Amino acid sequence: MVSFLSRKSGMKTMTYTFGIEIETSGASIPAITRAFRDAEIRGCDIKPDGTPSVDAEIVLPPLAACDFAFDYIKKICSALDSVGADVNTKCGLHVHIGNAPLNDSTHAVRFCGDSIQARATTGRYITGAYAEPMDFVAVKDILHRYTRQQSTIDTMFPRSRTNNRYCSPLSLSRINAATTIRELTFGKFTSVNLETWSRGTIEFRQASGTIEADKIINWVEFLLNLVDHTNTARVEGGTRTIVTDTPEQPFRRGARVGVQYTMMRSDGGATTQEIMDATGCSEQRVRAAVSEIRNRIGDAGVVTGTQQSNGASYGDGTAHTSYTVLFAFETTTDGATLLPEHRIGNPSIWAGLDDYKFEWWHDRIATLAR
Numbered sequence: 001m002v003s004f005l006s007r008k009s010g011m012k013t014m015t016y017t018f019g020i021e022i023e024t025s026g027a028s029i030p031a032i033t034r035a036f037r038d039a040e041i042r043g044c045d046i047k048p049d050g051t052p053s054v055d056a057e058i059v060l061p062p063l064a065a066c067d068f069a070f071d072y073i074k075k076i077c078s079a080l081d082s083v084g085a086d087v088n089t090k091c092g093l094h095v096h097i098g099n100a101p102l103n104d105s106t107h108a109v110r111f112c113g114d115s116i117q118a119r120a121t122t123g124r125y126i127t128g129a130y131a132e133p134m135d136f137v138a139v140k141d142i143l144h145r146y147t148r149q150q151s152t153i154d155t156m157f158p159r160s161r162t163n164n165r166y167c168s169p170l171s172l173s174r175i176n177a178a179t180t181i182r183e184l185t186f187g188k189f190t191s192v193n194l195e196t197w198s199r200g201t202i203e204f205r206q207a208s209g210t211i212e213a214d215k216i217i218n219w220v221e222f223l224l225n226l227v228d229h230t231n232t233a234r235v236e237g238g239t240r241t242i243v244t245d246t247p248e249q250p251f252r253r254g255a256r257v258g259v260q261y262t263m264m265r266s267d268g269g270a271t272t273q274e275i276m277d278a279t280g281c282s283e284q285r286v287r288a289a290v291s292e293i294r295n296r297i298g299d300a301g302v303v304t305g306t307q308q309s310n311g312a313s314y315g316d317g318t319a320h321t322s323y324t325v326l327f328a329f330e331t332t333t334d335g336a337t338l339l340p341e342h343r344i345g346n347p348s349i350w351a352g353l354d355d356y357k358f359e360w361w362h363d364r365i366a367t368l369a370r
Contacts, residue, residue, distance in 0.1 A: 015064055015108055016227055017098035017130075018220050019201065020073070022058040023049055023209045027085035029056050035079040043116035044076065051166075053090040061119040062098065062126075064108035065224055072112070074213040081211055089160040091209025092167065095220055096201035097227050099139070100130040130200075134227075135336030136181055138235045139202070142227055143184055143192055146204075147172050149349045150191070155365045157208045167191045167205040202227075218360055222353065229352035233345025235336045245328045246301050256281055257289045261325060264293065269305065269324025290323050301329045 024032075032046050049057040058076065063069040102111060106129045118126045146153065147170045154162040161167060166189045178184045185194040193203040207219050246265065251258035256279045263270035263278060270278075275286045294302050305322035338344060345351055350358055 014101040014228065014231055015106075016101050016224055017062045017064050017111070018224065019062045019096040019098075020060045020216065020220070021092075021094040021096075022060070022076075022080070022211065022216070023051070023054045023056070023087070023091040023093070024058065024080060024085040024211060025053060025055045025088050025091060027055060027080065027083045031083045032056055032058065032080065032085065035083045036076075039075060039079045039082075041072075041075055041079055042120035043118075045119070051090055053088055056085070061115045062096075062111075063115065064102060064111045065221065066108040066112065068109045069112050070213075070217050072116070073216055077211045077213040077216070085211055087209035087211060089158070089208075092161075092205060093207035093209050093216065093219065095204045095207065095223055096196060097204065097223055098130065099197060099200055099202055100133040101231075102129055103131045106130075133200075134231060135235065135237065136179075136184075137336040137338060138230050139181060139194070140175060140178060140184060141230045141234055141338065142202070143170060143175050144172070145226065145230065145347050145349055146170075146192055147175060148347065152349065153191075153206065155368065156361060157206060158368060161206050161208045164206075165189060214360075215364075218357060218364075221357055222349075222361065225353045225357075226349060229345060233352065234339060234347070236339050237336045243328055243330050244298065244301070246297050246325055250296050256285075257292060260286065260289050261293055264290075264302070264323045265325035265327070269303070269322050271305075271320055271322040273320065275323075293325065297325065298329070298331070300331050301326050 029046055029048065036042075036044060036046065043061040045059040047057055047059070049055075058080070060073070060076070063072065102108070111126075111129055114126050114129075118124055150169050163169065168190050170186055170190055170192060174186065175184065181194060181197055185197070187193070188195050189205070191204070191206045193205055196203045204223055210216060248265075249258060249261065251261055253259075253262070259279055260270075260275050260281075263275055272283055272286050275281065276283060279286075281289070290302065290304075303324045303326060305324065353361075
């Protein structure tokens with residue numbers, strides 16, 4: 001297996017962490033606990049799940065993708081198999097992807113060791129190893145890409161995981177309309193659950209239960225690639241300049257505000273007096289229409305010329321004030337934005353995935369279809 005380590009976004013390396021919840025049947029919690037102790041597996045929480053026909057849930061500590069982490073998963077699966085643990089259609093595999101990458105000074109292998117040690121000795125998760133959480137724009141893109149190809153993802157798992165009430169599909173229209181993380185949170189029992197966001201993760205719930213390490217690892221790496229591709233190939237962070245063209249006419253042309261807009265959106269704009277003459281409006285109503293225009297096209301799209309800049313003096317009257325609607329204007333924004341169309345990466349869920357994993361998944365899809 002080719003290990004997924006990290007990618008570079010500009011000059012910054014981004015390594016996202018993951019956690020796994022394995023639901024099993026056929027083996028008791030005491031039996032699994034003994035098997036883990038005998039195999040010297042530390043850091044896992046073995047507990048009841050509460051779902052009928054699910055006998056145990058094994059919660060792994062947060063890990064970062066590396067051979068150390070994957071060997072740890074293989075060891076866990078081997079121990080589960082040794083005591084007769086199995087899965088049924090009620091069992092799921094839930095993967096949590098960290099909503100923030102590791103900081104530049106934290107190495108994946110070291111993080112895994114420290115994370116396992118912390119869970120084993122204190123029952124807590126390590127802190128201080130993470131950079132800033134990913135931006136809302138990135139999260140929205142991840143959910144959009146997943147849901148856009150929901151029917152493809154359905155073929156990657158047994159039919160019991162399609163339209164399952166514990167991992168119901170998301171609404172693409174609601175994702176598109178969302179403007180906050182809260183509006184992207186559609187409940188715990190959804191294919192992608194953001195109720196865990198405040199605890200630092202995005203939970204992917206659709207995978208079927210398994211104790212086969214290759215299935216677990218390939219799903220983890222698929223999800224890490226999904227997140228990584230959005231953050232490195234589709235989203236741009238930091239402060240950037242956005243150029244916005246103003247519309248030729250956003251109002252009815254014959255309406256007074258439409259006439260005023262046309263006058264303002266001309267070389268040199270128009271003075272208050274010129275607008276008053278053309279529309280029959282009072283000075284106060286002209287100013288009110290300017291506010292309406294600002295609200296429609298953006299405050300930065302309207303420039304006010306003072307009396308003095310128009311060759312008048314204080315005391316000559318505010319009718320000498322002028323207003324200009326720019327043909328285009330620039331604004332700066334902080335935080336992430338989607339890259340422009342000519343630079344943005346492919347939205348496909350397969351984009352960025354290496355050939356080995358792509359082939360593995362398509363073999364899996366073909367097997368399930370038979």
